Amino acid sequence: MRKVYEDRGVEALREVTFEVDAGELVCVVGPSGCGKTTLLRCVAGLLPPTAGSVRVGGVPVTGPPPRMAVVFQEYGRSLFPWMTVRQNVELPLKEKKVPAGRRNELVAGALAAVGLADVADAHPWQLSGGMQQRVAIARAVAYEPQVLLMDEPFAAVDAQTRADLEDLILALWRDLGVTTLFVTHDIDEAVYLGQRVIVLSGSPTVVMEDLKIDLPPERDQLTTRSLPRFADLRGRLYAQIQRARGDR
Amino acid sequence: MNETGRDAARVKAPGEAPGPGRGARAGWAGRVAARVLTVAGVPALLVLAWQVYSSLSENFYVPAPGRVARAFVETWFSERLLDDVLPSLARLLAGYALAAAAGVGLGVAIGLSPRLRAAAEPVLEFFRAIPPPVLVPLIMVLAGIDDGMKVLVIASGCVWPILLNTVEGVRALDEVLSDTCRMYGVRGPSRLRHLVLRGASPQIMAGLRQALSIGIILMVISEMFASSSGLGFTIVLFQRGFEIPEMWSGILLLGLLGYTLALLFRRLERRVLSWHRGRGVDRA
Known part of the structure; x- marks a missing residue:
């Protein structure tokens, strides 16, 4: 997938290029206001990119693709x-x-x-x-769906619920093998959930890093989060985000 | 709060053993009495004041309530019910239904299209500002003086609040919900039914409610002009014939009619908007 997107003179995304393999769970993190939601809305076909394109299974996205589902952050407003x-x-x-x-x-x-x-x-x-x-x-x-998009789905729920929901997503992803793009501002969440984490820079937005999360596939709120490797990855992402914010 | 609760418990605990049952029953009866008094108190006082005034004054135009009540029964529990009341109601409902269909239909179209809205809104506000009764002479010239004219007058007055509220409701539809529909392939008639109409229903109902009282006013006014039947016509007829208690009874009937229709409307609204009320309570 490749996309450049400019919006009414506001350059939300300068050049964001990455791929997600079928069946992969990829998290996208970045400082607030870096255009994560814009990115997701472009991928979903809700917004047309200014330049470049989004492809799902090789087919360019021009509107919401038929086998794609989205979970929005505003749960109170996305249910009827x-x-x-x-x-x-x-x-x-x-x-x-x-x-x-x-x-x-x-x-x-x-x-x-x-x-x-x-x-x-x-x-x-x-x-x-x-x-x-x-x-x-x-x-x-x-x-x-073949592709599941999640836009900071747990940003507005309490910590305990959030942990439960994270495990729910992991379980569902494992059972269904659905390609998942998970946008979050929470580094811990990204490391805990993702097979890969894509770090976006502050605006003008580019991909700063595409980090493979080499943690064991079975994840657990207690043991996974206390692994030394978890702390390593987390620290590295944290430094990246700090740099992204500093650059602005 | 907690403190008072404990105090109350302490006072009650050593209290008289047989007390609570009788106390609760007395409390219940008291509450019913209080409720009856609240609901019926002011109307009873008003009728009483009317009675006192009419018995003291010799004013021919203010008959005693008993006299009006008798006139009410004699006048309206007769063929007038079929000849005047029902035609009035039928015209009201026809005009109201016409206005509802046109108002909601046009309102949805205008609300969904920003360009159409920008073009239409000033004109709509202008038409809304024209007091509907002045349209009666015009519509009489254009459409004659039969039932069609009266239905048209009622519809032309009722349509504006429905139309403008519908536009407002459709415009304010939640964006996230709209995106959700797009993602899950909810489009066309299904989108109209599940998203647009339901989402705008609180505003649409508000418009319908305003339109109902306008409709009743226009029903009477349209019948006061050239007419040979209807409530408005009959009241004017009584007034001209100096049948004063009968005239009063007509006014009373109109009041009761408006009250009943508003009550029915409220029930409908409760059903249609149960989700809306529930959400409101939940937030509060």
């Missing part, structure tokens, strides 16, 4: 408040013309996977923030 949890998860499948039987299976499976089977008939606003974000994740999972 007038629909129940089940209806929220089901709507994209109806639009995809998935037959009713298979649809029920997918919805039930996705809700069970995120541990929300028992609140399927509640409305999103009756749930806590973490649970709402799990609904959004279930909706993405039920959609059976």
Whole structure:
């Protein structure tokens, strides 16, 4: 994927070029205001890049690709408040013309996977923030995407919920083998989740580093985070981000 | 808070053993009485004041409430119900439905298109500013003096709040939700149904509510001009024939009608916007 993007005289992304292999989980970090969300919206086909292109499976992206799902940061605004949890998860499948039987299976499976089977008939606003974000994740999972984009999905939930949700994402990613691009501002989260971490510079944005995370594939909140290698990687990324901010 | 709670518990703990049951029942009866008093108190006082005034004064134009009540029953529980009340209501509903369809339809189109909105908005504000009753003579000339004219008058007054509120509601749709629809292939009629109309429904309902009271006013006014039936027509007829209690009873009927329609509307609104209210309570 390669993209240069300029926006109304504001250069959000100068030159951001990277690739994500099929089935990979790649995290994108960068100082705040560096255009992470812009990048993600371009990849999602919600914004056209000014120059360059986004390709998914070799096909250039001109609008939201059919087999791509997104989990937005603003869970409270990405769920339909007038629909129940089940209806929220089901709507994209109806639009995809998935037959009713298979649809029920997918919805039930996705809700069970995120541990929300028992609140399927509640409305999103009756749930806590973490649970709402799990609904959004279930909706993405039920959609059976090839590519899953996540835009700082856990920025607005508390620490404990966040750890749970991180493990949920890892488990789902492992089970489904879906190519995942995870945008975050949290270095620890990026190292913990990613197979690779891409560090963006401050604006004008370029890729500063593409770091392979050579931690064991099985990750655990306690043991992984206390590995010396975790601290190494974390320290290295931290220094990079500091430099990115200093350069500005 | 905690402190007072404990105090209350301490006071109650050694309290009289048989007390609580009787106390609770008395409290319940008291609450019902208080509620009845709150709801019926002011109307009862008003009727009483009216009674006192009419019995003291010899004013021919202010009959006693009992006299008006009798006139009410005699006048409206008769063929007038079929000849005047129902046609009035039918025209009101027809005009209101027409305005709702046009207002929501146009409002969605204008709200979704920034260019259309920029072009249409000043004109809309101008039309909204024209007091609808002045359209009656114009529409009479254009459309005659039959039912069509009255329906048109009602619709032409009701449409503006519905239209402008719909535009506002559609314009304010959540961007994240809109992006979500794009990502998950929710488009076309499905987007209209699941995102646009539902998302704008709080504003649309607000517009419909304003339009309802405008509609009732225009229903009466349109019938006061050239007409041979309807509530407005009948009230004017009574006034000209010096049938004063009957005239009052017509005003009373209009009040009751407006009240009932507003009540029905509130029930509808509660159903349509249950998600909205729930979310509001949740935030508070």
